[in-house]
Amino acid sequence: RSFAQHFSTKGLRGRLVYSNNLPQMTLGLDKALLQQVTLNLISHGLRFTSKGTITVQLAYDQSLPELTVSMVDAGPGLEEEVGTQLFDKPVKLDSPGARESRAGDLSLYVVKRIA
Secondary structure (H helix, E strand, C coil): CCCHHHHHHHEEEEEEECCCCCCCCCCCHHHHHHHHHHHHHHHHHHHHCCCCEEEEEEECCCCCCCEEEEEEECCCCCCCCHHHHHCCCCCCHHHHCCCEEEEECCHHHHHHHCC
């Protein structure tokens, strides 16, 4: 299924926000990897958002130069400690009653490795 179908089925909205100063062609930018990062962030947002909007933002800082890709969703949110572990390599947890018995998220771990 396409992302559009997932958004439609769940009644979600998607937004892409980008700064006006994005260069037409950035040397050294691997478009396939940028696409993979974006898809992984959206996929993660779709898993944990049941209503509202998922926003992907692209921002370019000319002084560095650096492209930042971020995602904000309307999911339930995370405790700070859990949020810092999301980009870690997935490992099994021994926590009884946990909804999922994993720390880390494979799609976000891939994002971290690419970045």
